[in-house]
Amino acid sequence: xxxxxxxxxxxxxxxxxxxxxxxxxxxxxxxxxxxxxPVKAYSTLxxxxxxxxxxxxxxxxxxxxxxxxAAVAIGFKMNLFNIGVxxxxxxxxxxxxxxxxxxxxxxxxxxxxxxxxxxxAGALWAGIAGWLKVKRNVNEVISTIMLNxxxxxxxxxxxxxFFRVESPTExxxxxxxxxxxxxxxxxxxxxxxxxxxxxxxxxxxxxWVVVWKTKFGFRLRASGGNSGAxxxxxxxxxxxxxxxxxxxxxIAGLVGMRALLGDVHAYQNNxxxxxxxxxxxxxxxxxxxxxxxxxxxxxxxxxxEASGKLQLEDxxxxxxxxxxxxxVLAVVIINEAVKRWDxxxxxxKATAEIEAxxxx
Amino acid sequence: xxxxxxxxxxxxxxxxxxxxxxxxxxILWLGGLLIFSxxxxxxxxxxxxxxxxxxxxxxVATPILLAGLAGLWAERAGIVNIGIEGMMIIGSxxxxxxxxxxxxxxxxxxxxxxxxxxxxxxxxxxxxxxxDHVVSGIAINTLAAGSTEYxxxxxFKGQKGGGESQSPPGKGGYGEFDMPFxxxxxxxxxxxxxxxxxxxxxHDIPLIPDMxxxxxxxxxxxxxxxILAIAIIPLSVYVLxxxxxxxxxxxxxxxxxxxxxxxxxxxxxRYQAMAISGALAAFGGAYLSCVFTSTYRxxxxxxxxxxxxxxxxxxxxxxxxxFRGSLLFGFPTALKFRDERNVPALLLVAAVALxxxxxxxxLRRRSVIVTSCLAAAVCLVIxxxxxxxxxSEFVAATPYIVTVIVLAxxxxxxxxxxxxxxxxxxxxxx
Numbered sequence: 001x002x003x004x005x006x007x008x009x010x011x012x013x014x015x016x017x018x019x020x021x022x023x024x025x026x027x028x029x030x031x032x033x034x035x036x037x038p039v040k041a042y043s044t045l046x047x048x049x050x051x052x053x054x055x056x057x058x059x060x061x062x063x064x065x066x067x068x069x070a071a072v073a074i075g076f077k078m079n080l081f082n083i084g085v086x087x088x089x090x091x092x093x094x095x096x097x098x099x100x101x102x103x104x105x106x107x108x109x110x111x112x113x114x115x116x117x118x119x120x121a122g123a124l125w126a127g128i129a130g131w132l133k134v135k136r137n138v139n140e141v142i143s144t145i146m147l148n149x150x151x152x153x154x155x156x157x158x159x160x161x162f163f164r165v166e167s168p169t170e171x172x173x174x175x176x177x178x179x180x181x182x183x184x185x186x187x188x189x190x191x192x193x194x195x196x197x198x199x200x201x202x203x204x205x206x207x208w209v210v211v212w213k214t215k216f217g218f219r220l221r222a223s224g225g226n227s228g229a230x231x232x233x234x235x236x237x238x239x240x241x242x243x244x245x246x247x248x249x250x251i252a253g254l255v256g257m258r259a260l261l262g263d264v265h266a267y268q269n270n271x272x273x274x275x276x277x278x279x280x281x282x283x284x285x286x287x288x289x290x291x292x293x294x295x296x297x298x299x300x301x302x303x304x305e306a307s308g309k310l311q312l313e314d315x316x317x318x319x320x321x322x323x324x325x326x327x328v329l330a331v332v333i334i335n336e337a338v339k340r341w342d343x344x345x346x347x348x349k350a351t352a353e354i355e356a357x358x359x360x
Numbered sequence: 361x362x363x364x365x366x367x368x369x370x371x372x373x374x375x376x377x378x379x380x381x382x383x384x385x386x387i388l389w390l391g392g393l394l395i396f397s398x399x400x401x402x403x404x405x406x407x408x409x410x411x412x413x414x415x416x417x418x419x420v421a422t423p424i425l426l427a428g429l430a431g432l433w434a435e436r437a438g439i440v441n442i443g444i445e446g447m448m449i450i451g452s453x454x455x456x457x458x459x460x461x462x463x464x465x466x467x468x469x470x471x472x473x474x475x476x477x478x479x480x481x482x483x484x485x486x487x488x489x490x491x492d493h494v495v496s497g498i499a500i501n502t503l504a505a506g507s508t509e510y511x512x513x514x515x516f517k518g519q520k521g522g523g524e525s526q527s528p529p530g531k532g533g534y535g536e537f538d539m540p541f542x543x544x545x546x547x548x549x550x551x552x553x554x555x556x557x558x559x560x561x562x563h564d565i566p567l568i569p570d571m572x573x574x575x576x577x578x579x580x581x582x583x584x585x586x587i588l589a590i591a592i593i594p595l596s597v598y599v600l601x602x603x604x605x606x607x608x609x610x611x612x613x614x615x616x617x618x619x620x621x622x623x624x625x626x627x628x629x630r631y632q633a634m635a636i637s638g639a640l641a642a643f644g645g646a647y648l649s650c651v652f653t654s655t656y657r658x659x660x661x662x663x664x665x666x667x668x669x670x671x672x673x674x675x676x677x678x679x680x681x682x683f684r685g686s687l688l689f690g691f692p693t694a695l696k697f698r699d700e701r702n703v704p705a706l707l708l709v710a711a712v713a714l715x716x717x718x719x720x721x722x723l724r725r726r727s728v729i730v731t732s733c734l735a736a737a738v739c740l741v742i743x744x745x746x747x748x749x750x751x752s753e754f755v756a757a758t759p760y761i762v763t764v765i766v767l768a769x770x771x772x773x774x775x776x777x778x779x780x781x782x783x784x785x786x787x788x789x790x
Contacts, residue, residue, distance in 0.1 A: 030510075136767070137771065138767045146666075146760040147760075150760045153754065160753075280498055281498075318506050318507075318509040322510060325507075328498065328499040329503075332491045333491060336490050
């Protein structure tokens with residue numbers, strides 16, 4: 001007799017892989033219709049997988065995706081849809097850039113301080129949505145969408161009116177005051193792969209431990225899975241909502257840190273743009289599981305990194321954006337289909353067992 | 361925008377409730393206009409009620425209105441549409457392409473077809489495959505952004521006047537319309553007198569020139585597509601609340617199980633509603649690329665689909681409410697487009713409105729609201745005296761901030777369709 005949990009995990013993984021292949025097939029049709037050669041496109045795209053440069057770039061791009069997917073996933077575990085990762089990240093970016101540049105600390109401590117500042121800022125911004133949900137019963141999807149735009153405007157205004165510094169050398173690039181080198185996050189591979197990659201992996205491991213191995217995680221999953229039952233066992237759902245929103249926001253605060261501490265070392269417009277949104281797709285494809293998130297972040301990171309190669313073959317690299325949109329739709333549709341199929345399978349199995357028992 | 365200043369502050373006395381909706385609307389309109397008139401004279405900002413401002417508000421508000429109606433149609437049928445932005449993007453691209461190939465109306469037609477298809481895709485995912493509505497909407501936004509960028513490179517790059525991120529200019533306009541006598545429109549070759557303009561220019565009198573400016577704004581420089589968009593409001597009211605099909609459609613949003621038990625084909629209705637919703641959103645997108653400007657540009661919609669979503673909520677899922685919301689959200693932007701120096705006057709308008717809300721709340725003995733309103737009003741007056749320019753970022757953020765405040769503060773007054781966004785499969789939940 002096979003382990004049913006393992007069986008279920010295999011089905012889940014298989015359905016995600018299937019979704020990716022479906023997306024590749026549909027994108028191939030789109031390429032064909034628009035007069036591009038899909039074979040050439042895919043051989044260019046996946047041919048790049050052999051180059052170590054591309055693989056390093058993939059891991060580098062996957063870093064913020066893993067973190068933002070973890071932020072989204074912790075909400076999902078509680079049945080909360082945090083679309084606000086982008087806004088939380090943006091608030092955290094400017095706050096950290098300004099606060100981090102204002103203090104003087106020894107090297108390692110300075111980085112740690114910046115990460116804590118980022119997490120606090122992200123958590124506070126997400127806390128608004130959490131408070132609105134708990135106290136005023138405002139749907140978090142709507143409030144986080146609105147808060148994203150408010151964050152965008154607020155940060156742009158604060159940056160433009162207070163914190164921008166005209167740099168004498170690059171007059172076109174306006175940034176905040178540069179962080180001192182003690183706050184820089186070191187690279188693993190010089191200028192290619194930043195050390196935040198390790199932090200992201202550690203975060204995913206921590207995510208797994210907290211959600212699946214602690215009492216808090218059990219309560220979280222219980223209230224997400226069946227809030228009525230959870231309440232009956234003494235879990236305070238409002239408190240859980242607020243905590244998970246704060247946690248999600250704290251993780252969201254870290255999303256931009258690879259770009260800020262590891263790359264640009266100052267805030268500028270468009271820094272880490274879209275990385276909060278892209279985490280949603282990664283979390284969906286990864287089925288909110290750390291291992292799934294890890295692999296899907298690598299996939300999306302790879303698509304982003306290798307898409308540049310397509311342009312050399314005169315194929316618009318935007319086909320990879322289309323692909324990720326299709327992946328999201330395909331993965332949720334296939335999940336639903338598999339869930340129905342699985343339910344029927346279990347039903348049939350149970351019926352057969354009962355009938356066998358009745359006969360004997 | 362006048363009426364929306366106090367959606368929650370309307371006194372709930374019997375006398376107020378007994379008034380007909382038309383009278384209530386006119387009282388709110390006159391009251392709102394009076395506030396604007398007082399502020400105009402105090403702040404010496406003649407432009408805040410000029411016909412030019414009103415007519416440009418109408419133009420800025422039209423795409424928001426269409427996006428809001430798209431949200432309304434979807435949610436009334438029980439489907440949450442986060443993908444409005446994506447549908448608008450598709451509409452703006454189709455509009456740019458169609459206007460370039462076949463002229464302006466060709467653009468709008470192509471956009472309607474494209475939007476309908478995207479709407480049906482959302483319906484397919486949410487109705488047939490039971491996908492979470494928000495997830496499907498996000499996927500549609502990603503898909504729309506990616507595919508328009510992709511198609512622009514294929515179709516527009518290298519064309520005369522076009523490029524990687526913009527279409528060649530479209531052919532033909534729509535013609536502007538001025539009402540004869542009221543706004544100096546032409547009858548044949550004869551230019552009629554412009555009566556309202558004459559009244560509007562008498563800036564020293566309170567209220568009268570503001571009324572003239574408001575009305576003249578609605579009847580001068582109007583594009584035909586704007587009239588079409590506004591005509592959709594009463595049409596939606598009629599179809600949704602006065603026809604059998606509309607009743608069934610709303611039952612799908614309120615309680616699909618109840619509708620189903622009476623033999624209503626819920627899923628078919630949802631496909632139809634989503635086709636309409638997609639077409640409306642795409643019309644809004646095409647308005648940006650063919651009417652407001654004459655080229656499609658990447659990123660042209662700039663989040664207006666989400667403002668539309670906010671308008672659906674702000675308008676309490678009612679077509680005329682959506683209209684009020686779109687005017688309210690479009691007004692600051694229009695004012696900013698014309699002359700940024702007039703924007704601070706809006707701080708005073710908001711302050712006066714808050715004082716009125718506070719006065720109403722005194723009658724209802726809600727002391728917390730009274731104090732917070734008065735405190736906010738004082739802050740606004742101080743801000744008005746301190747700043748000489750409202751940062752444009754605040755103008756951009758106003759719709760979102762207002763929506764969050766409305767959601768947090770006036771929840772009792774909001775009545776969303778009861779079943780919007782919830783999973784439903786026919787024959788399952790009995």
